[in-house]
Amino acid sequence: MILPDNHKLPISSLAAIFSNTSATYKFYWFLAILEIVVKERRTRITFWEIIAGMAAESWYPIHYFKLSFGKSDSLYVQSLALQKELNIPIDADKKKIKQLLIDNIDNNRVKSLLRVFTLNVPYRFLSPWIKYTTDKDVVLRSQRFENESLYAINGDFVEVNPKWIDYLSEHYRILQDFAFWNLTEFLQKRNPNVPDVPSKLIKPILRDSLMQQHKFWDSYIETVGSIRCIYTNNLLVAKGYDLDHFVPWSFVSHNLLWNLLPADSSINSSKSNNLPPLDVYLKPYAELHHKALKTIYPKNPNNKILEDYLTVYDSVGELVRMSDDDFCNVFQKTFSPLAQIAENMGFKYWER
Numbered sequence: 001m002i003l004p005d006n007h008k009l010p011i012s013s014l015a016a017i018f019s020n021t022s023a024t025y026k027f028y029w030f031l032a033i034l035e036i037v038v039k040e041r042r043t044r045i046t047f048w049e050i051i052a053g054m055a056a057e058s059w060y061p062i063h064y065f066k067l068s069f070g071k072s073d074s075l076y077v078q079s080l081a082l083q084k085e086l087n088i089p090i091d092a093d094k095k096k097i098k099q100l101l102i103d104n105i106d107n108n109r110v111k112s113l114l115r116v117f118t119l120n121v122p123y124r125f126l127s128p129w130i131k132y133t134t135d136k137d138v139v140l141r142s143q144r145f146e147n148e149s150l151y152a153i154n155g156d157f158v159e160v161n162p163k164w165i166d167y168l169s170e171h172y173r174i175l176q177d178f179a180f181w182n183l184t185e186f187l188q189k190r191n192p193n194v195p196d197v198p199s200k201l202i203k204p205i206l207r208d209s210l211m212q213q214h215k216f217w218d219s220y221i222e223t224v225g226s227i228r229c230i231y232t233n234n235l236l237v238a239k240g241y242d243l244d245h246f247v248p249w250s251f252v253s254h255n256l257l258w259n260l261l262p263a264d265s266s267i268n269s270s271k272s273n274n275l276p277p278l279d280v281y282l283k284p285y286a287e288l289h290h291k292a293l294k295t296i297y298p299k300n301p302n303n304k305i306l307e308d309y310l311t312v313y314d315s316v317g318e319l320v321r322m323s324d325d326d327f328c329n330v331f332q333k334t335f336s337p338l339a340q341i342a343e344n345m346g347f348k349y350w351e352r
Contacts (some may be wrong), residue, residue, distance in 0.1 A: 013128040027183040028054035041162040054096035063090035065200035107202040220292040229264040230284040248273040257308035274350035286331040
């Protein structure tokens with residue numbers, strides 16, 4: 001990704017900030033500074049504010065989506081400890097997380113967990129402008145804005161170089177995308193089997209509508225009268241149910257029909273983002289999907305929502321004509337590896 005040019009600034013140095021990166025610190029350090037400079041219009045920033053911003057920005061991919069940051073990444077480890085220390089919800093808002101960390105910075109345990117990011121990141125981040133020798137040397141050279149470095153270090157503050165302010169503000173979205181693009185490449189290598197890593201870097205503002213999925217299941221239920229929830233055995237009627245993501249949305253990041261099933265309204269809060277025990281629920285889950293397909297497909301084989309099943313098998317018509325056992329085997333081959341990968345990432349199995 002090419003950054004906008006500026007003949008007065010060393011853009012090549014800025015473009016090199018993520019070279020030779022072995023952990024996520026630099027990505028989140030830059031994103032935190034960028035947001036404070038552009039959104040809050042402040043250029044003198046404490047290490048602690050930046051670090052709180054790092055923790056807040058990385059909160060959702062760590063806690064909600066459970067992405068791996070790699071074995072050597074302290075941000076992941078410290079974030080898990082912070083969540084336990086302050087009991088912050090895994091899907092908390094970024095601004096609230098940042099403010100909560102700042103408000104608790106005098107808490108010895110919190111400060112101890114965050115202090116690790118004051119040791120190397122502020123100094124090593126400047127390496128494209130100032131070749132690293134010692135922290136003290138980098139501090140002195142940064143205070144002269146050597147090679148038009150992005151910021152100077154004064155005590156536990158950074159002071160952004162005035163020459164960079166307009167560039168950061170004018171190209172804020174491009175620079176943010178630049179950081180996330182590089183972060184995506186970094187995390188995809190550490191999460192090779194995880195679907196849709198780019199969408200898991202930030203908290204989604206809105207989830208996609210499930211209107212078409214509801215229409216499919218309403219049509220089936222209206223045809224047969226009612227169905228039973230595979231989790232509670234309670235009767236469900238059309239428009240009187242919630243749609244449950246069988247494998248959590250926080251892992252699959254999609255609303256494809258084959259991963260959705262009508263469930264009792266109590267289930268979504270109970271099951272949350274936990275995995276279903278496949279030995280208990282996969283067979284009844286597959287059987288209900290097969291019955292629904294056999295009912296809906298003959299009425300309208302060109303229904304667009306049915307194309308969702310093409311991601312698990314190459315012919316919807318053949319799925320309809322399969323025996324229940326063969327259909328269950330297709331779902332077994334689909335869900336078993338998904339559940340295993342999710343379990344390896346830290347997703348827990350649901351215990352009723």
